[in-house]
Amino acid sequence: MRSKIKALAGMLSVAMMVTGCSSAASSSSASSSSSAATGSSSATVASSSESASEEGTSSFRAEKEMTLTVFTTESSNQPIKDMAVAQQEILEKTNVKIEFEIGNDDKRSLLLATNNIPDIMRIPTADLTEYGPTGIFLNVSDYMAQGKMPNLQKFYDEIPNLKKREVDGVLWGCPQIARDEAANGFGPILRVGLLEKNNIETPQTFDELLEAMQKLKEIYPDSKPWTGRKGTSQMLKTISYMLGSGYGNNGLYYDYDLEKYVFGPATQEFKAVLEYLNKAYTTGVLDPDYATTTGDTLSAQMSSGQSFMFIDNSGFGQNYTPNLKKTDPEGKLQIIPIPENSFGQRRAVLYETVLPGDFFAVNAKVDDPDTVMAFMDWLYSQEGSDITNYGKEGLSFEYDENGEPHFIQDYVMQFKDAQPTCYYAVYSELGITKLNFSLWAANTKTTFEIEKLTGIWSDLTDEYWSIVESDDAYVTPIIDPALTAEENERVKDLTANLTTMLEQEYDKYIMGLEPIENYDNVIAKAIEMGAEEIAEIYNTANAR
Amino acid sequence: MSKKKPVDNAGIGARIFDGCNILFMLLLAFIMLYPMYNILVVSISSAEYIYRGEVNFIPKGINFDAYKMVFENESIWVSFKNSVVYTVVGTAINVVCSAMCAYPLSRKDFYGRGFFTFFVALTMFISGGMIPSYLVVNQLRLINTIWAIVLPGAISTYNMIIMRTFFQNIPSSLTESAYLDGANDIQILFKVILPLSMPIIATMTLFYAVGHWNSYFQAMIYLNSKSKFPLQVLLREIIVAGNMAEESADLSANMQIIAINFKYAVIIITIVPILVVYPFLQKYFTKGVMIGAIKG
Numbered sequence: 041m042r043s044k045i046k047a048l049a050g051m052l053s054v055a056m057m058v059t060g061c062s063s064a065a066s067s068s069s070a071s072s073s074s075s076a077a078t079g080s081s082s083a084t085v086a087s088s089s090e091s092a093s094e095e096g097t098s099s100f101r102a103e104k105e106m107t108l109t110v111f112t113t114e115s116s117n118q119p120i121k122d123m124a125v126a127q128q129e130i131l132e133k134t135n136v137k138i139e140f141e142i143g144n145d146d147k148r149s150l151l152l153a154t155n156n157i158p159d160i161m162r163i164p165t166a167d168l169t170e171y172g173p174t175g176i177f178l179n180v181s182d183y184m185a186q187g188k189m190p191n192l193q194k195f196y197d198e199i200p201n202l203k204k205r206e207v208d209g210v211l212w213g214c215p216q217i218a219r220d221e222a223a224n225g226f227g228p229i230l231r232v233g234l235l236e237k238n239n240i241e242t243p244q245t246f247d248e249l250l251e252a253m254q255k256l257k258e259i260y261p262d263s264k265p266w267t268g269r270k271g272t273s274q275m276l277k278t279i280s281y282m283l284g285s286g287y288g289n290n291g292l293y294y295d296y297d298l299e300k301y302v303f304g305p306a307t308q309e310f311k312a313v314l315e316y317l318n319k320a321y322t323t324g325v326l327d328p329d330y331a332t333t334t335g336d337t338l339s340a341q342m343s344s345g346q347s348f349m350f351i352d353n354s355g356f357g358q359n360y361t362p363n364l365k366k367t368d369p370e371g372k373l374q375i376i377p378i379p380e381n382s383f384g385q386r387r388a389v390l391y392e393t394v395l396p397g398d399f400f401a402v403n404a405k406v407d408d409p410d411t412v413m414a415f416m417d418w419l420y421s422q423e424g425s426d427i428t429n430y431g432k433e434g435l436s437f438e439y440d441e442n443g444e445p446h447f448i449q450d451y452v453m454q455f456k457d458a459q460p461t462c463y464y465a466v467y468s469e470l471g472i473t474k475l476n477f478s479l480w481a482a483n484t485k486t487t488f489e490i491e492k493l494t495g496i497w498s499d500l501t502d503e504y505w506s507i508v509e510s511d512d513a514y515v516t517p518i519i520d521p522a523l524t525a526e527e528n529e530r531v532k533d534l535t536a537n538l539t540t541m542l543e544q545e546y547d548k549y550i551m552g553l554e555p556i557e558n559y560d561n562v563i564a565k566a567i568e569m570g571a572e573e574i575a576e577i578y579n580t581a582n583a584r
Numbered sequence: 585m586s587k588k589k590p591v592d593n594a595g596i597g598a599r600i601f602d603g604c605n606i607l608f609m610l611l612l613a614f615i616m617l618y619p620m621y622n623i624l625v626v627s628i629s630s631a632e633y634i635y636r637g638e639v640n641f642i643p644k645g646i647n648f649d650a651y652k653m654v655f656e657n658e659s660i661w662v663s664f665k666n667s668v669v670y671t672v673v674g675t676a677i678n679v680v681c682s683a684m685c686a687y688p689l690s691r692k693d694f695y696g697r698g699f700f701t702f703f704v705a706l707t708m709f710i711s712g713g714m715i716p717s718y719l720v721v722n723q724l725r726l727i728n729t730i731w732a733i734v735l736p737g738a739i740s741t742y743n744m745i746i747m748r749t750f751f752q753n754i755p756s757s758l759t760e761s762a763y764l765d766g767a768n769d770i771q772i773l774f775k776v777i778l779p780l781s782m783p784i785i786a787t788m789t790l791f792y793a794v795g796h797w798n799s800y801f802q803a804m805i806y807l808n809s810k811s812k813f814p815l816q817v818l819l820r821e822i823i824v825a826g827n828m829a830e831e832s833a834d835l836s837a838n839m840q841i842i843a844i845n846f847k848y849a850v851i852i853i854t855i856v857p858i859l860v861v862y863p864f865l866q867k868y869f870t871k872g873v874m875i876g877a878i879k880g
Contacts, residue, residue, distance in 0.1 A: 114810075116821045119659065122810070141808040144821075150805060154715055156722055344636035363635050 100418035102135040102411050109158035110400070111141045111151065115475050118464045124471025125431045133427065136415050138477060152176070159406045160416075162477075163213065165205055168399045169522055172212025177401040180211040183413045191420035195480075199394055201519040213399030214416050214479055219425060221393040222484040223516070224508050226278045227354035228379070233372040234348060245380040246283060246316065249349075253325040256348050264327040266320060267347040269338035272331045272546050276313065278352050283316055284383040285309040290535050291542065292574055296515045297387065301578035305542050306563050306571035312382050314549040315556050322552055331547055345371060354508065358501055375504055378513035386513040395519065396474060396481070419479040428478035429486055431470035447486070452493045463490040521581040531577055534570040542566060620855075627651070627848035634844050650849035659810065659818060660850070667814040668857075670803075671796040674734040678792040679785060682744045687773050689744075690751035691759075708741045714805070721806055732806035733796075733814075740795075743788055750784040751777060786868035790861070797858045819854050822847055 114120045120140055123131075127138045141158050143151070151157050152171050163171075171177070183189045184196060195217050196202055202215060228249065235242065235252060238259055243249035253265040268275045276287040286293030286304040295302045304310050320326035327333065327347065338356070341347035343363035350356070357373035364371035378388045406412050418424045422443075430437035430445045436452075437445045447466075458465030463486065467473045474481040491497040508514070523531065545562050548554040621641075626634055630645030638644060654660055688694050689701055712720070717736060726732040754777060762772045778785065800816035807813060 114821065120810070140810075142810050142813075143808070144804065147805055150714065150718055154718055154722070156718075339635055340637040343632075344638075363632055366632050367636070 098133040098418075099421060099423060100134050100414055102415065105131075105135050105137060106408070106411065106415075107137040107139055108160055108406075108412065108415075109139045109141050110160045110162070110477050111143060111148065111158045112162040112477065113144055113148070114142050117460055118468045118473075118475045120476060121468065121471055124469065124476075125436065126428050126471040126476070129427045129432045133423075134415060134418060140477075157401075157403050159403050159412065161401050161403070163399055163401055165397055165399065168205065168213045168401060169207050172210065172401070173207050176404055177212045178404050178406070178409055178413065180214055180402075180413075181206070181209065183417075184211075188410065188413055189417040189420075191417045191424075195420060201395055204519045204521050205395070205399075207522060213401035214419075216396050216398045216400065216474065216478070217420070217480050218393050218396055218474070219429065219480050219482040220485040221396075221482075222488070222505065223390040223393045223514075224353070224355055224505075225388055225390040225514060226282070226352060227375045227388060227508070228349060228351045229354050229357040229373050229375055231345075231348040231371065232374045232376070233368075233370045237370070242376055243379050246382065249379050250316070250320055250323070250325060253320070253349060254323050257324050263346055263348065264329075264341065265325045265348045266330075267327040267338055267341045267350055268330055268333045269335045269350070269352060271333055272550070273543065274333075274352070275317070275330060276546065279316075280304055280310070280313045282351070282378055282381060282388050283313045284381045284385055284387075285313050287313075290539050291571070292535075292578065294518055294520075296389070297385070301575045301582065303538075303566070303571040303575045305538075305546075306566035308563070309383070310563075311556055311559050314546065314559060316382075317550040318552050318556065321550055326550075330550075342373065343367075354504070358498075358504060361500060372500065374500065375507050377507060377511045387515070388511075388513050389517050390514045392517045392519065396483075400477070400479060416479065425478065425480035425482075428476070428480075429472050429482040431472055436466075436470055447489055447493060449493050452490050456494050462494050462496060463487045466490055521578065521584065523577065523581050527577050527581060531574055534574050538566060538569050538571060538574075541569065623848045623851050627845050627852050629845060631845060650845040651853075653846055654849045654853055659813075660815070660853070662811055663813050663815040663818045664853075666812060667797060667816070670730060670733050670814055671793050673730065674737075674796040675789055675792045677734050677738050678740070678743075678796075679788050681738045682740070682747055682788060683773070683778065683781075683785075685739055686744050686747035687751055687777060690748045692756070704741055704744070718805060727806055728808045728812065730812075733799075733802055736802065737795075740792070743791055747781075747784055747788060750781060754780055782868045786865045790865050793861060794858055815854050819850055822850055 112120065120142060122140060123138075131137050148161070148163065148167070151161070152163070152167060155176055157176060161177075168177075180189070180192070184193050187193075192214065195215075196211075199217070202211070205211060205215060232242070234256065238255065240252045240255055241248075243252050257263060257265050268278075273287075277289065280287035281293065285307060286295055286302060288294075288304065291303050291305045292301060293304050294300070317326065321328075321330070327337075327341070329337070338347075338350060338352075339360060342350065342356075342360040345364055345367050354375045357375060361371065361373050364373065378386050380386050400416070402409070402412055402416065419428060426433075426437070426445045430447065433439070433445075435448075437447050440446055452462070452466055455462045455465040455469065467476065467486075472478060473486055474483040488497065491501070542562070545554075545559075549556060549559055625641065625643045626639050627650050628646050628648060629639045629643045630647055630649075633639050633644040685704070689697060689704070691697070694700075721727060721732050721736060726735065758776060758780075759772050762776050767775065798816060800814070800820050803812075803814050803817050804820070807817075
């Protein structure tokens with residue numbers, strides 16, 4: 041009997057041991073976790089400026105080979121490969137070996153929350169300002185102040201917006217800085233060919249735009265001339281500013297004419313937006329399902345020729361054109377200059393292009409921080425940026441007489457028919473550009489170059505960029521100021537309530553269930569709920 | 585004896601009722617099957633028809649380019665292999681551990697049975713949560729190994745309790761007679777109890793295997809190297825991709841430029857293997873019934 045019990049208990053305990061069946065971890069393990077940081081192999085200091093050693097060319101070289109793990113997210117458009125061409129080149133030039141740790145947003149939060157971060161971490165601004173002050177990252181401002189990061193310092197002096205990424209005057213990560221990025225923004229994309237065919241002139245004002253769409257609706261009664269991609273709020277976000285008000289993400293936007301933050305839906309000007317949408321809705325111009333559109337709706341309706349217009353990221357037009365041509369060989373989607381709104385303004389905002397928003401923060405517990413920071417700074421140099429955006433000299437790119445890098449056509453042509461696109465295949469193979477580990481990172485610059493080399497670049501694309509660049513309605517965006525913790529908390533609370541209240545209202549006015557005069561009540565209610573306080577908080581923060 | 589035809593004495597009302605039932609069930613079956621059918625159809629249609637929203641029931645412009653793309657993609661093969669390994673190893677550990685835990689708890693003569701049952705059942709209601717679990721796995725140095733996937737969830741308490749209940753229903757006279765023949769507990773478990781428990785083993789294998797095959801979260805959290813990712817993590821990336829970088833001049837990055845038919849082909853590749861496991865396990869569901877095991 042005794043042995044029987046023993047055997048049974050043994051079986052159970054084995055099972056329990058193997059599985060850790062009991063309720064997982066206790067709090068003690070949480071506190072002691074920090075000791076288990078990811079190891080990086082040793083490296084001795086190499087001075088950043090003077091070590092033009094026998095390998096010669098590089099302005100930075102670690103004395104001993106050093107491995108750095110880099111956490112990054114991955115786009116399936118551009119898979120990240122281990123030791124791709126650029127990483128091999130980095131190793132050869134600087135003696136630094138890059139190892140990628142691939143994860144996503146959830147994993148990043150987990151690593152940050154448990155303080156198990158690798159040597160270098162790709163994080164968005166929000167995480168940088170939240171976790172930076174806890175001291176888990178190296179203080180980049182210190183290194184700049186000590187003159188150890190001359191290349192970054194140069195950018196820092198040039199880009200005043202970078203100060204807005206600081207928390208109490210400290211920059212906690214190395215910002216990704218865009219290299220010669222082309223800028224576009226929200227804009228109206230129309231079936232211009234169809235307008236010509238029906239002798240409709242290119243609209244100069246938003247009213248004319250509506251009239252033009254009405255005419256098309258009469259000619260093609262089954263169509264849904266104007267569609268969108270993410271329901272009501274995206275629609276408001278994309279068109280409000282052009283129509284004389286603004287919506288931002290949740291109502292708050294920066295008005296470049298007034299030069300201050302305004303809570304759009306709580307202003308009289310916002311009525312013009314709702315009125316315009318209402319008119320479009322009642323005349324049948326606006327897709328009756330506008331409130332529930334998705335990205336698939338937009339691509340299906342634009343490429344099948346069922347819709348004639350959208351106002352959103354104007355770059356999309358070129359993606360739909362090839363499919364559209366299959367139904368209508370003369371089909372052509374093109375941007376028009378921003379029309380004039382009912383207040384007589386022509387206005388639109390470009391996307392932020394200098395600071396894409398991601399940072400590479402360095403673990404405060406990294407071995408030999410001086411060398412790591414010198415390496416990070418090297419990535420901002422011309423040499424570092426050329427390698428991380430063009431690959432290996434002689435293989436994938438060569439310098440012209442002005443010292444500017446250019447892709448080698450033969451190399452690029454190998455990927456001409458690759459999926460999903462030629463340029464993503466090149467990026468993935470070389471391990472380069474914005475979505476890989478690059479600090480001074482190209483995106484459109486290299487894309488355009490590759491498309492021109494492979495002949496994918498079309499006249500339509502040229503025309504598109506020339507229209508956007510020559511349109512003086514666009515302004516370059518400012519970056520939202522950093523808020524203090526209390527301000528942030530307050531804004532979050534107010535915004536949550538306001539959004540809940542307001543989102544129930546918009547559709548009533550767009551669909552005409554409520555007359556527009558009644559919107560005054562909504563404005564009053566929004567102000568009562570703190571709409572102006574939010575704007576005030578931002579304006580104060582911006583003035584700091 | 586002449587076979588009697590079943591008398592058709594059902595009233596008109598009953599027939600209508602049956603008819604409605606059948607219609608309702610067919611509708612239900614359609615609702616369940618259509619999404620999968622649609623995915624299959626879209627995956628073999630050509631992109632232009634898909635974009636125009638014209639592919640619903642019948643594939644248009646049939647081609648297998650999407651599958652070609654999938655099969656040419658190395659990382660899908662690597663992940664496929666990983667998924668198979670994790671599923672096989674994981675399920676083996678699951679079933680063995682669950683049985684070893686369930687059997688003692690099923691025995692009425694096991695000392696402290698109530699106590700252990702209570703603590704095991706407790707984990708169903710109170711769990712460590714993600715962060716403590718991560719810290720434990722991290723401190724055990726399991727991160728980025730197969731063990732981080734197969735060990736933390738080696739016993740599903742719920743499944744273990746099902747197994748225990750099944751074992752309890754095996755008459756104790758069987759074990760007693762085995763004792764008389766000189767068998768010890770381990771022998772009894774593996775030579776008497778388990779052979780009699782094929783239905784529950786098959787069920788558990790299926791539960792666990794499907795769970796392993798479909799799980800992505802643990803893999804996503806605990807694995808770092810791409811070469812170790814299972815298929816589901818890759819699938820998730822492919823499906824969720826395109827939602828990023830919406831606001832930039834990067835024209836096609838804004839879009840889901842991964843073609844829908846490619847995505848759907850990956851989905852098909854992902855669900856088919858686990859789907860074909862079912863028929864193979866089905867035969868065990870009816871086996872192992874204890875016919876004539878006890879007499880008198």
